[in-house]
Amino acid sequence: MEFTSDDARAHYDAVRDVLAGVVVGLDFDGTLSPVVDDPESARLHPGAPGALLELAEAVRAVAVITGRPARQAIAMGDLDALGNAMLDRGAELFVFGHYGNERWSATDQRIRSPRPPAGLATFERELPSVLRTAGAADAFIEEKGLAVAVHTRRMDDPAAAFERLVKPLTVLAERHHLSVEPGRNVIEVRSGEMHKGQAVRAFVAEQEATGVVFGGDDLGDVEAFEAVRALRADGLPGLVVCSASHERPDLVELADVVVDGPAGVVDLLSRLVRA
Numbered sequence: 672m673e674f675t676s677d678d679a680r681a682h683y684d685a686v687r688d689v690l691a692g693v694v695v696g697l698d699f700d701g702t703l704s705p706v707v708d709d710p711e712s713a714r715l716h717p718g719a720p721g722a723l724l725e726l727a728e729a730v731r732a733v734a735v736i737t738g739r740p741a742r743q744a745i746a747m748g749d750l751d752a753l754g755n756a757m758l759d760r761g762a763e764l765f766v767f768g769h770y771g772n773e774r775w776s777a778t779d780q781r782i783r784s785p786r787p788p789a790g791l792a793t794f795e796r797e798l799p800s801v802l803r804t805a806g807a808a809d810a811f812i813e814e815k816g817l818a819v820a821v822h823t824r825r826m827d828d829p830a831a832a833f834e835r836l837v838k839p840l841t842v843l844a845e846r847h848h849l850s851v852e853p854g855r856n857v858i859e860v861r862s863g864e865m866h867k868g869q870a871v872r873a874f875v876a877e878q879e880a881t882g883v884v885f886g887g888d889d890l891g892d893v894e895a896f897e898a899v900r901a902l903r904a905d906g907l908p909g910l911v912v913c914s915a916s917h918e919r920p921d922l923v924e925l926a927d928v929v930v931d932g933p934a935g936v937v938d939l940l941s942r943l944v945r946a
């Protein structure tokens with residue numbers, strides 16, 4: 672792991688000093704789960720369950736804060752089993768799905784979810800024609816219930832297809848009062864009312880946390896990075912962790928600690944607990 676500045680090392684120390692009251696939010700894809708070509712094949716890094724279990728015992732609470740539907744993240748990460756193991760040790764696991772629009776906890780076991788945004792159904796009906804016009808008819812469409820994601824990763828030239836799609840998908844989304852969330856070879860269209868920064872702030876407040884850590888790898892995590900930095904400016908110890916990849920080098924400068932993908936995240940969490 673690498674600190675991005677001397678201040679960053681001090682932020683790490685400050686969080687470690689109040690660890691028992693700290694909340695930890697972690698993104699799923701690219702942070703706890705290595706990025707794979709097929710979004711449906713994503714799974715937790717093999718070291719993640721053990722590291723999260725150890726972490727949960729040492730901190731106030733742990734949350735997976737993801738753009739995925741909570742149900743899907745729970746299934747892919749076997750998070751209900753992990754949550755039960757945490758409960759056995761007196762700790763709690765939360766999952767905030769759809770960028771904080773959904774909520775699940777190991778204690779509650781029910782997913783609290785809003786209705787899909789108005790306009791999404793019409794957007795989805797019009798989407799194939801927009802993809803054809805943009806020369807991207809073979810993009811993979813992931814229907815997510817509250818959102819839809821258009822993936823270019825498995826196309827011949829993923830970056831070029833992504834660039835061709837940003838404008839027409841933005842125009843179509845805006846026509847239906849929806850927001851565009853660009854990510855790693857994916858353009859997601861969803862309601863713009865919630866983001867991970869709000870999820871982090873709400874998590875800190877409800878847990879009366881004495882510190883906060885957030886780890887992420889993609890543009891959808893930037894608001895959470897900003898929330899940690901803003902809370903820190905108000906006096907709460909905080910640490911921003913970037914799970915780095917060649918696909919998103921621009922996120923490094925927003926972080927305090929940079930690690931090498933999900934394996935690096937697992938290593939960092941273990942070090943934090945053992946320190």
Ligand SMILES: O=P(O)(O)OC[C@H]1O[C@H](O[C@H]2O[C@H](CO)[C@@H](O)[C@H](O)[C@H]2O)[C@H](O)[C@@H](O)[C@@H]1O
Pocket residue numbers: 698699700701705706707708709710711713736737738739813815820822824854855856857859889891
């Ligand atoms: O907030 P996250 O947990 O990071 O979820 C964001 C999106 O991640 C997924 O896509 C990403 O991971 C896929 C599997 O590794 C990869 O194939 C894709 O290229 C990545 O962008 C997911 O499919 C989306 O629904 C999430 O919004």
